[in-house]
Amino acid sequence: MYTCNLERLQEKIDTFKKFGDTGTGGITRLSLSPAALMARDEFAKRAKAMGMRLKTDDLANMYATLPGSEELPAIVMGSHVDSVVNGGNYDGILGVLTALEVAETIYTEKIKTRRPITVMIWTNEEGSRFEPAMMCSGVVTGKFDKARALASTDAKGVSFASALDASGFKGDEKNRLNAKDYAGYFELHIEQGPVLEMEKKEIGVVEGVLGMVNYTISVKGVSDHAGTTPQKTRKDALYAASQLIVMLWERLGKLDPELVFTTGKINASPNIHTVIPKLVEFSLDARHRDPKVIDRVVDVIKGLPAELSGCAVRADLNWSRNTVLFNSEYVDAVEKAARDAGYSWRRIYSGAGHDAQYVAEVLLPATMIFVPSVDGHSHCVEEFTPTELCLKGANVMLNAILEIDKR
């Protein structure tokens, strides 16, 4: 079994976290911003030093390729270097740095691969500068219209088209990830949730991205003083919200034993013990592999009363997506690599969306490898994964690739 190098990986993490360092522990590395371009330059410099062939496509997605010994489609590892505002230094960038470390291990250890090995950077995954999220994998896989993507503007009114032109990383459309030149896709990512850590697993073998809907349910009442307002004249938004949560558990609980749903977040206003709440908002997140079950969840939401206990109720869909299953051969290869290395692992579904899901859905066999997020934190200053665990993830990716390369 081959292994990557801890010091080398640490050095990569330390170097790249300077690009977009906010000075307060966080990272702001918006897509195609000066900080993101510095990260791309550093990536290009390191790829060239290993003799990798560099290409960019018309959306500035970057591809750095080590040659293989045979004329075969390449295996790709990739992720993104952009972050949210004041995010952490692991979401996205860790997938690029571990991929680079895997390539460096193959290069340094002179590991023979039949297939070329490509490390790629997706442009604008977060959608924090230009909406929507996963924009460029979306365009490459035909999920999003390119013209609309180019017209998307940032907070300062700069269009994605002009940011692309100014970046120096805009290349040719024919260089896009495609099913002729590439064989399959791996993406290492932090879990962005608490499951691996809670269950003391080092590796998440990602089976797919679960179909889901996410709603904000708002209940509007009237604030009045707790001591003087007769009970029967009250419009108490928290009472109505509590009734709704109980109602949702009853109705959703009947749909399917594998359906999971969560009201994880609740905020009441003004949230003072002597004042009747005038507004309560809570989240509803529901997930199931089968889109038909999700449709029935939507029916339940739509069937909620518009008024309850004098309060106005509305449900706003924040996002939804269908289940994407990853390629079982690739998933098995990841599991085998984790098992062979003696790492603790579990199969898991991704709750968050990733570029890998678009690739898997329409373009190439694909899968992901998760490493634990300390305390489940992500998109914040506290986002962290110990380098030892990042290294184990990189080792799994390296050996899964070598396994796939044999076939």
Add this chain to the structure above:
Amino acid sequence: MYTCNLERLQEKIDTFKKFGDTGTGGITRLSLSPAALMARDEFAKRAKAMGMRLKTDDLANMYATLPGSEELPAIVMGSHVDSVVNGGNYDGILGVLTALEVAETIYTEKIKTRRPITVMIWTNEEGSRFEPAMMCSGVVTGKFDKARALASTDAKGVSFASALDASGFKGDEKNRLNAKDYAGYFELHIEQGPVLEMEKKEIGVVEGVLGMVNYTISVKGVSDHAGTTPQKTRKDALYAASQLIVMLWERLGKLDPELVFTTGKINASPNIHTVIPKLVEFSLDARHRDPKVIDRVVDVIKGLPAELSGCAVRADLNWSRNTVLFNSEYVDAVEKAARDAGYSWRRIYSGAGHDAQYVAEVLLPATMIFVPSVDGHSHCVEEFTPTELCLKGANVMLNAILEIDKR
């Protein structure tokens, strides 16, 4: 019948609302803050202009007295000038300004009173800067320990003792409100509820302060990831808390039509849409004049399940108080003054706590006069009472005092 002056009262309201104006429609005039000290200075200036004798006690409670024609204990009118953060310009301050206007009417119209007439300002009624609320009436009436009050610190770590020393308003303990030098106490206040407005009454003849209990109910579950934890193994603290709130409404709603209860505050932890809540805490506030009904509330709380939907439930009593009845002679005098003036009125209980309740409980005959709160709002930017109604309240206070003064 004597009447106060609308323009003069309006001028007082307009002048004092500048002290602590947040610039966004609200008032922040924390106890002994620069804004509150400006209000005290303005009060002192106006009292001195009428030749009133000014005193402060060891807690910076202020007393301004017009002489009477006989050597008798004084009649006191008072309230507070401190506000909550981003509160309104009527809670507290209106009781001081109408008292000042009553004194100014007596002074200007040369109304002869047998007894001296005192206008007083209580320090730190809201408890927004230094806990607890009604701190200084509490110390004066022996409800609270003075040493503990002095040790109370604000958000910046400043103690009440050092704020008192720095205020310039700290006086002598012998100046405290007492049963030898004072005969009785009146306090005008906004209702802080919707009852008077709903019933189109101009004056609330306050019979007492309602007994109450205040609990924090904690529900302890287990946090797990929203996407991966099977529904039936979950211990969702927000689901259990919602069931409890619905249960409380059902059980408490049956006890007595005049019982009011409120779950005004709720906090979930970690409060993330992808994580099952592990801890939810909410407040329960219940009020009724009959201690037997409050006892039945306590029985309902004690009868809550210790475990619900896999979560541990506990209820902690934060505070309780018994109903305080105001002096019936004083209450009748207020009612007579309202009736004689031809104002619409109703008898009412105060749901909120006031300095008057401590005075009534242990020190002096006391009562309160309520004026309507538009839309029942209080402790917020929307807090408002038209000056015409404030004036009617002042007129009632003036004539009730003159009635008591005859006896």
